[in-house]
Amino acid sequence: MxxxxxxxxxxxxxxxxxxxxxxxxxxxxxxxxxxxxxxxxxxxxxxxxxxxxxxxxxxxxxxxxxxxxxxxxxxxxxxxxxxxxxxxLRQRARDYMRLRAYAQSEINEIELENHHLARTERLYVIIEQAICALPSQQQKVFRLAKLNHFSHAEIANQLSISVETVKKHMKLALRSIRESVKENEYAINSILILFLWFFSCM
Missing domain, CATH: 1.10.1740.10 (RNA polymerase sigma factor, region 2, helix turn helix motif)
Structure with a gap:
């Protein structure tokens, strides 16, 4: 109405x-x-x-x-x-560009053959889809940590939750993203190992 x-x-x-x-x-x-x-x-x-x-x-x-x-x-x-x-919408676009930027910075350290490039692009999509599939609060925590580089304390203050809750959300988010990526056939290569190592670091 x-x-x-x-x-x-x-x-x-x-x-x-x-x-x-x-x-x-x-x-x-x-x-x-x-x-x-x-x-x-x-x-x-x-x-x-x-x-x-x-x-x-x-x-x-x-x-x-x-x-x-x-x-x-x-x-x-x-x-x-x-x-x-x-x-x-502009912020979502900036988040996506940051995601591409940090992924590309890691990938540039590895000598990739031409056929790896298609898998790399697919991996960007897989990771972004995995992030978007997270529950709302987990997604907010993950983006603040990985895309905005907020500390646990800064995230807790931003979302009005405890630091322990931030850690819990981050742990669950990382687990979900790993599982989503592992289920995809494009993930079985050395790039996956590099990404999962990055996601595990806090």
Whole structure:
């Protein structure tokens, strides 16, 4: 169901600006599903879409004293969601490029014959698919550790979990990735050994 503009939108925004939580709930309930559907079509992930929309509304509440400057709140919400969705897609692209970069830096140390190149490209895909198949929290921990080079303590602080929980997620993630890669016929070569050694290092 599409969101409907409020008849007295300015009054509603004024109430929110004054800290009226009930008015804020009205705004949230009216736009949440439409915005989530919009971001889902953009990112292809329901979980990401819901997270982005929630973050946008948190921002709206935190900066509620500026709401009266907004002419059309619906348009404003869609712009915020669109911008965050695009930022998410850009970050995923950067993550993929980092994955390719570190893999290529390792592979360059080995003298590969031409027929190995096709397997290398396939291995990139296998690893990325294995990462994407991880549970959400494991995937976040793994990407922060391996792609952003965060320490266990930094990851724990970022995700508001304990260091021990970070270690547990990392251990489970590495195990799942190893199993996924081992199941693929392209993995039976010296490149696999190199990758698994890298994934095991903390």
């Amino acid at each position: 599409a969101a409907q503009p409020f008849k007295e939108e300015h009054k509603l925004l004024k109430r929110i600006a004054e800290g009226d939580e009930r008015a804020f709930s009205q705004l949230f309930d009216n736009y949440y599903r439409t915005l989530a559907d919009f971001v889902f079509r953009l990112t292809g992930s329901l979980e990401v879409a819901e997270e982005i929309v929630q973050e946008v509304f948190v921002k709206i509440w935190e900066k509620r004293d500026e709401l009266l400057k907004i002419k059309k709140i619906g348009d404003y919400l869609f712009i915020l969601c669109r911008n965050r969705g695009v930022s998410y």
